[in-house]
Amino acid sequence: MDFFILNTFNKLRLADSIQRKKYVISKGIDPFFSNVFRAYKFVVLYFKEVFKAPFHFREVINQCFEVGLRSLSLITLTGFVTGIVFTKQSRPSLEVFGASSWLPSLISIALVRALGSLVTALICAGKVGSSIGAELGSMRVTEQIDAMEVSAINPFKYLVVTRVTATTLTVPILSLYCGFVGLLGSYLNVHTHEDTSFVAFFENGFETITFLDVFTSVFKSIVFGFTIGIIGCYKGFNATQGTRGVGRAANEAVVLSMFFVFVEEIVIVQVSNWIRNY
Amino acid sequence: MEALKNISNTEIVISIKDLYKSFGELHVLRGVDLEIFKGENVAVLGKSGTGKSVLIKIITGLLRPDTGEVKVLGQEVAHLKGKELDVLRLRIGFSFQSSALYDSMNIRQNLEFPLVMNKKDLGKAEIKTAVEEVLEAVGLSDKLNQMPSDLSGGQRKRIGIARTLILKPEIMLYDEPTSGLDPITSMEINELIAEVQQKYNTSSIIITHDLTCAKVTANRVAMLLDGKFLKVGPFKEVFSDSDKRIQSFYNYNFTE
Numbered sequence: 345m346d347f348f349i350l351n352t353f354n355k356l357r358l359a360d361s362i363q364r365k366k367y368v369i370s371k372g373i374d375p376f377f378s379n380v381f382r383a384y385k386f387v388v389l390y391f392k393e394v395f396k397a398p399f400h401f402r403e404v405i406n407q408c409f410e411v412g413l414r415s416l417s418l419i420t421l422t423g424f425v426t427g428i429v430f431t432k433q434s435r436p437s438l439e440v441f442g443a444s445s446w447l448p449s450l451i452s453i454a455l456v457r458a459l460g461s462l463v464t465a466l467i468c469a470g471k472v473g474s475s476i477g478a479e480l481g482s483m484r485v486t487e488q489i490d491a492m493e494v495s496a497i498n499p500f501k502y503l504v505v506t507r508v509t510a511t512t513l514t515v516p517i518l519s520l521y522c523g524f525v526g527l528l529g530s531y532l533n534v535h536t537h538e539d540t541s542f543v544a545f546f547e548n549g550f551e552t553i554t555f556l557d558v559f560t561s562v563f564k565s566i567v568f569g570f571t572i573g574i575i576g577c578y579k580g581f582n583a584t585q586g587t588r589g590v591g592r593a594a595n596e597a598v599v600l601s602m603f604f605v606f607v608e609e610i611v612i613v614q615v616s617n618w619i620r621n622y
Numbered sequence: 623m624e625a626l627k628n629i630s631n632t633e634i635v636i637s638i639k640d641l642y643k644s645f646g647e648l649h650v651l652r653g654v655d656l657e658i659f660k661g662e663n664v665a666v667l668g669k670s671g672t673g674k675s676v677l678i679k680i681i682t683g684l685l686r687p688d689t690g691e692v693k694v695l696g697q698e699v700a701h702l703k704g705k706e707l708d709v710l711r712l713r714i715g716f717s718f719q720s721s722a723l724y725d726s727m728n729i730r731q732n733l734e735f736p737l738v739m740n741k742k743d744l745g746k747a748e749i750k751t752a753v754e755e756v757l758e759a760v761g762l763s764d765k766l767n768q769m770p771s772d773l774s775g776g777q778r779k780r781i782g783i784a785r786t787l788i789l790k791p792e793i794m795l796y797d798e799p800t801s802g803l804d805p806i807t808s809m810e811i812n813e814l815i816a817e818v819q820q821k822y823n824t825s826s827i828i829i830t831h832d833l834t835c836a837k838v839t840a841n842r843v844a845m846l847l848d849g850k851f852l853k854v855g856p857f858k859e860v861f862s863d864s865d866k867r868i869q870s871f872y873n874y875n876f877t878e
């Protein structure tokens with residue numbers, strides 16, 4: 345059935361290249377739909393393959409380290425600075441109401457609900473998404489992926505499934521870490537102003553955080569991680585036209601995954617608010 | 623070099639009948655017929671862009687034919703999927719025009735990779751011996767721990783061949799094994815190809831522009847022209863043909 349749809353599009357495009365006329369909808373829109381369809385097939389294939397042996401555990405672990413190592417320093421820096429700056433900028437507004445003792449809980453909510461996972465996802469989209477796109481892209485154009493295929497190694501399983509699984513597992517961990525580092529930054533600022541103790545800061549901060557907050561945040565990060573991995577792999581795996589294609593794959597992977605991260609953020613926040621008010 | 627052995631075998635390992643393949647408006651293969659016998663080396667000659675690489679990619683199932691029949695070791699490649707295709711592919715070695723070494727792995731890992739992934743029952747020691755054996759065969763034993771980027775083009779090509787030999791294939795497909803190499807290294811590769819044929823009794827298709835390579839490694843040569851084979855036969859026979867296009871291919875090669 346799927347194959348049939350794809351084939352129809354392909355045939356029509358072929359027919360079109362001969363006669364320069366027939367499109368299902370129009371010249372600009374047809375390739376868009378066949379691309380969406382191919383991306384959809386790619387995602388479905390991931391879910392088909394991920395639960396089938398062989399699992400390449402070792403390679404998944406390798407890729408997890410790659411993801412972590414590539415983004416850790418930037419996440420640490422950004423998370424820490426975000427914590428400090430956010431605290432610093434929020435203090436005056438709270439002081440107006442004499443409520444600066446609420447700072448820890450305000451910051452915790454901001455970091456846990458939104459900033460931690462969003463900052464991490466954007467950094468990973470930039471660093472990890474682009475490098476996956478470039479790596480798989482160059483393997484495609486230098487025929488390394490074909491070489492795997494002819495030696496009876498399933499490149500989708502070995503390259504794509506492992507990477508997507510790795511980002512899906514690692515991004516949530518990095519997000520939690522980012523939130524924690526952000527809180528440390530915030531604590532540093534609060535401590536220098538109000539002389540709050542470490543324990544008091546965290547007790548105060550965590551008081552207002554609910555299970556739903558943490559759950560939503562982790563769920564969101566899992567979705568972000570999957571998005572970044574699958575888009576990077578899709579772009580790289582389907583790279584064409586030599587070295588230029590490699591650059592383009594890396595670039596498009598970043599832009600597209602950032603776009604999707606924002607869309608998903610909005611959707612998930614909406615849904616979690618419904619659940620919260622239910 | 624030893625004289626090419628005469629192939630009296632009539633067992634067909636690759637049979638291609640009336641094969642067509644186009645990319646959009648570009649009609650690359652238009653009615654290709656070819657049979658390869660067991661233990662035989664066949665050189666495929668033809669100008670750049672005539673579809674030689676496309677032909678062997680169809681043989682391993684990397685590309686699908688539009689119409690026509692391609693049977694390898696008795697099986698129709700286009701009908702195979704998943705496991706069955708993998709089993710067949712393990713019996714075919716494919717040495718890429720671009721070498722296609724995995725550039726994130728060193729030479730040892732490159733050579734081990736097909737074995738580790740496909741022969742789960744092999745022990746560490748057996749893998750090590752297999753790696754040493756093929757490296758020895760291509761004469762690059764000292765490069766074991768280097769990265770592909772540290773090697774020259776010719777060395778990469780030889781490692782590429784070693785990586786396919788490690789699975790002991792019954793059929794070898796060489797895509798321009800000697801292109802871009804100096805005459806001495808070319809000769810070494812030619813000897814390697816002939817040796818592989820002798821030692822493992824493989825059947826091979828050797829794609830090349832290099833007439834010397836065709837002459838010394840192949841039992842028969844096949845001229846690909848305008849999407850089909852113009853003439854197939856022993857080297858001498860093909861090039862004694864008076865067809866202008868064959869003659870110009872021959873002259874161009876030797877008067878440069």
Ligand SMILES: Nc1ncnc2c1ncn2[C@@H]1O[C@H](COP(=O)(O)OP(=O)(O)OP(=O)(O)O)[C@@H](O)[C@H]1O
Pocket residue numbers: 645648650668669670671672673674675676677719
């Ligand atoms: N995947 C593909 N998509 C579109 N066109 C292709 C594809 N592969 C090959 N072609 C086209 O098919 C034609 C034959 O290509 P092929 O690589 O087989 O040439 P070749 O005979 O191997 O040449 P060379 O000696 O330069 O390697 C070329 O014009 C090429 O552009």
Ligand SMILES: [Mg+2]
Pocket residue numbers: 674675676719797
């Ligand atoms: Mg070629």
